[in-house]
Amino acid sequence: MTHQWSRRRRRLLQALAAGTALTALPVSWGRASPSPITRRSPTGGSGIPAVGLGTWITFNVGDNQRLLDSCANVMKAFFDGGGTVIDSSPMYGSSQNTVGYGLDKLDARDRVFAADKVWTRDGDATRRQQRESADLWRVKQFDLLQVHNLVSWREHLDTLKAMKEEGAVGSIGITTSHGRRHRELEQIMASEPIDFVQLTYNPVDREAEERLLPLAREKGIGVIVNRPFRQGALTERLAKEPLPDWAADVGANSWAQLILKFILAHPAVTCAIPATTRVDHVRENLAAAQAPLPDDDLRERISDTIRSL
Amino acid sequence: METLFSYHPRDLLLFSPRVYWTLVAGNNEVYWPLALLAPVVGLWLMWTLAKLGQARQRTGLAVLGAAWLFVTWSFLWAEYRSINWAITWAIGPFVLQGCLLLVLAGTAGSTSIPARHRYLIAMMLVAWGTLIHPLGFLLDDRPLGEADSWLLFPDPLSITTLGVVLAIARGRWLALSLPIPLLWSLVGGTTLLGLGSPIGWGMLAGAGLALAAWLPLTR
Ligand SMILES: NC(=O)c1ccc[n+]([C@@H]2O[C@H](COP(=O)([O-])OP(=O)(O)OC[C@H]3O[C@@H](n4cnc5c(N)ncnc54)[C@H](OP(=O)(O)O)[C@@H]3O)[C@@H](O)[C@H]2O)c1
Numbered sequence: 001m002t003h004q005w006s007r008r009r010r011r012l013l014q015a016l017a018a019g020t021a022l023t024a025l026p027v028s029w030g031r032a033s034p035s036p037i038t039r040r041s042p043t044g045g046s047g048i049p050a051v052g053l054g055t056w057i058t059f060n061v062g063d064n065q066r067l068l069d070s071c072a073n074v075m076k077a078f079f080d081g082g083g084t085v086i087d088s089s090p091m092y093g094s095s096q097n098t099v100g101y102g103l104d105k106l107d108a109r110d111r112v113f114a115a116d117k118v119w120t121r122d123g124d125a126t127r128r129q130q131r132e133s134a135d136l137w138r139v140k141q142f143d144l145l146q147v148h149n150l151v152s153w154r155e156h157l158d159t160l161k162a163m164k165e166e167g168a169v170g171s172i173g174i175t176t177s178h179g180r181r182h183r184e185l186e187q188i189m190a191s192e193p194i195d196f197v198q199l200t201y202n203p204v205d206r207e208a209e210e211r212l213l214p215l216a217r218e219k220g221i222g223v224i225v226n227r228p229f230r231q232g233a234l235t236e237r238l239a240k241e242p243l244p245d246w247a248a249d250v251g252a253n254s255w256a257q258l259i260l261k262f263i264l265a266h267p268a269v270t271c272a273i274p275a276t277t278r279v280d281h282v283r284e285n286l287a288a289a290q291a292p293l294p295d296d297d298l299r300e301r302i303s304d305t306i307r308s309l
Numbered sequence: 310m311e312t313l314f315s316y317h318p319r320d321l322l323l324f325s326p327r328v329y330w331t332l333v334a335g336n337n338e339v340y341w342p343l344a345l346l347a348p349v350v351g352l353w354l355m356w357t358l359a360k361l362g363q364a365r366q367r368t369g370l371a372v373l374g375a376a377w378l379f380v381t382w383s384f385l386w387a388e389y390r391s392i393n394w395a396i397t398w399a400i401g402p403f404v405l406q407g408c409l410l411l412v413l414a415g416t417a418g419s420t421s422i423p424a425r426h427r428y429l430i431a432m433m434l435v436a437w438g439t440l441i442h443p444l445g446f447l448l449d450d451r452p453l454g455e456a457d458s459w460l461l462f463p464d465p466l467s468i469t470t471l472g473v474v475l476a477i478a479r480g481r482w483l484a485l486s487l488p489i490p491l492l493w494s495l496v497g498g499t500t501l502l503g504l505g506s507p508i509g510w511g512m513l514a515g516a517g518l519a520l521a522a523w524l525p526l527t528r
């Protein structure tokens with residue numbers, strides 16, 4: 001065991017050295033860039049920065065100290081750049097604990113908009129799971145609790161509504177992804193008093209534009225956009241392609257920024273929550289939440305170009 | 310329909326290749342003597358199968374049973390579970406498999422060499438699990454420290470086990486000791502493919518071969 005610890009400690013020291021080197025790197029999307037644009041929160045209060053941080057896969061790093069610290073570095077860059085919304089779920093392996101580790105290390109509990117989910121078939125377990133999640137996040141309560149992927153949504157939503165009444169959670173919502181179960185989601189949005197909906201939307205996956213985004217606008221429901229880069233498949237594919245000249249017209253320096261600007265320009269969208277393991281990417285993503293954003297014609301052009309590549 | 314095509318094998322995984330192979334490297338660092346010994350013990354295992362005899366068979370099965378229990382504790386429970394909650398469901402079957410092999414080690418009588426097809430497949434699987442599978446790091450362009458050897462990790466252990474039990478176990482014992490490594494070879498192979506490691510195909514092929522050797526048509 002001692003042997004294991006000494007090795008782990010050595011790796012930690014190496015990691016810290018690497019982490020320091022990373023943060024010392026010159027970055028084109030610098031820390032000096034202005035704060036991200038904010039959007040109105042459906043529950044009032046201060047505005048929500050239009051780019052948040054997802055944690056699916058990227059923050060599931062187990063107990064590995066080097067990786068935990070590298071995620072904390074990402075969180076530091078995120079908060080320093082003006083980001084607040086972090087999204088996680090009990091489904092994401094050790095991600096909730098990684099967020100908790102980062103919040104602790106950075107002493108950033110008052111800087112985060114903590115968005116988590118309820119993910120269990122047991123409709124009576126909402127409060128228990130919320131307590132377990134809050135312990136992992138090391139927070140007292142969440143700013144937003146969402147029913148993950150509509151799992152046992154009726155039961156969970158009933159409890160979440162009661163919790164919101166009691167002040168045990170700031171706002172409530174429901175999530176889906178990959179364009180799944182949009183019909184059912186639409187019915188929930190139309191009939192339930194939810195504050196946020198989380199869904200997949202990007203220049204390639206545009207089904208949400210048909211009914212869900214207009215409905216969200218009409219009902220004043222905040223929209224959190226997941227999988228902006230199709231879990232990295234989009235950015236990976238586009239990496240080989242040159243960025244069109246006209247991207248500069250909206251201040252986009254990369255495909256990732258062009259995609260995020262496409263998403264944020266939709267009037268129904270509150271924020272997008274790209275996930276990343278990299279400090280430079282988190283800065284790049286936050287820097288996309290700046291004016292100018294593309295108008296309708298340019299949005300079509302972005303979508304057509306990306307679809308055609 | 311387009312949504313369907315937006316799925317990628319990695320969408321099935323909760324963790325990234327970087328994190329999985331970091332866990333593997335971490336265990337190799339901690340238990341490095343076993344990682345070094347694994348190919349040698351593998352060669353010895355193949356020798357015991359080439360010269361079937363009661364004492365040798367029993368020792369081979371005992372080593373294998375102990376390896377299942379050790380891998381359950383040192384990797385599945387202590388490491389892998391932290392990034393993959395589904396592993397909790399694998400703990401029971403892994404312990405069961407370890408115990409089954411130990412009981413088999415304690416009770417096995419001397420068996421003769423099985424039918425030629427089965428014997429050949431068994432030897433190939435043991436060679437694959439102990440010597441070839443760990444070389445998968447070369448295909449992925451990963452460092453040697455991330456090689457997964459059969460005494461430390463569930464994937465090569467399952468393939469090796471398929472070979473050993475096909476060579477030694479018969480009838481009811483074979484039916485009892487084959488399903489768990491067979492299932493894991495499917496799970497592990499698919500996971501490796503999701504992680505972008507082509508060696509996962511080897512595990513799926515190994516499972517297919519073991520199944521073919523087990524089914525009556527090749528007896
Ligand atoms: N049903 C649900 O509730 C649901 C479903 C899916 C997702 N979500 C939430 O939404 C979040 C986002 O979705 P996602 O994680 O699936 O996928 P995503 O954000 O579309 O893509 C993440 C990938 O994009 C890469 N990336 C990030 N910024 C980049 C940049 N500037 N340039 C190039 N590549 C970049 C990252 O790689 P690097 O690490 O190299 O940067 C990472 O692999 C999730 O983390 C999760 O919190 C919720």
